[in-house]
Amino acid sequence: MMLTSVFAWFIISSTTAYGDVMFLRRGTNASVEISCEFPNITKDGSLMAFALKCHQNQSKEVQYLNLNSTPKITNKNTRFSVKKLPKSRKVNVIITNLQEDDTDIYWCVFYYNKGLEVQIQINGSTEFFLYVEAPEQCSCSNLLLYVLTAVALLLFFCVLILTRAYYRKPTVQPVYEDMRAVRSLNRPKD
Known part of the structure; x- marks a missing residue:
């Protein structure tokens, strides 16, 4: 599973035109926070909405946030929450209770209003490769x-x-010699 995910990541990252890729590795039932920074745009464009997308089979929208209203969760799942940081150019997406099928490449998309009916879609500069590990069985x-x-x-x-x-x-072994058989040379014979 891991090898195919890494292989898919290399293929997708080499064929897309994004700048940075951030690798996020988590275990199942953990949570992850993806932080997206607004790209620079000309003065006459105002940020209208934000979306988090993933590559699973096709590019599908995971989370959508209209900055003028409440968040709309596209995948009908309450595991995703979005926070726009006040006085900051960032949007944070928190995914809780991660599952193995959440392993994918995610990226941020920003929607700008430029005039009455004109809408511009700009992709964020960072892709997030989220790898969710399954618990290993003993x-x-x-x-x-x-x-x-x-x-x-x-x-x-x-x-x-x-x-x-x-x-x-070591045990001491006494050494005894039988001296009776030894005769002295200086001793006279009887």
Whole structure:
């Protein structure tokens, strides 16, 4: 799964014309905050709306915020929340309770009014590659755990016995010689 996601990220990032790519790695049931900065535009354009889009199969709109009204959640999911920071050129999107299928490339789109009926769409300069990891299952079975514990205990006792045998005081063996059979050369014979 991870290899295909990374491969898709390389292909998509090489074929799109965005500036920066930010890699965000999170676990399932975690949350992530995506911060989008308004691009510079001429004086006569006013920011009207903001959208967060993703690449899944086609470019689909995940979240839409009309700055003159309340946020409209496109995907009917309450896991997404949008905050426009006052006196700042940023919009923060918070995605909570992440799932594996949230792994995707996200980008921000800004809609500007330029006149009565003219609307300009400008993509943000940063793409966000969000990778959501699934929790890994323990592949250890109970039998394997018991076998490893038994082997560790056996090795411990072997080391203990060998250490005790190595550092044991040697027993003193007295050396006695039978001197009766030895005759002295200087002694007279009877």
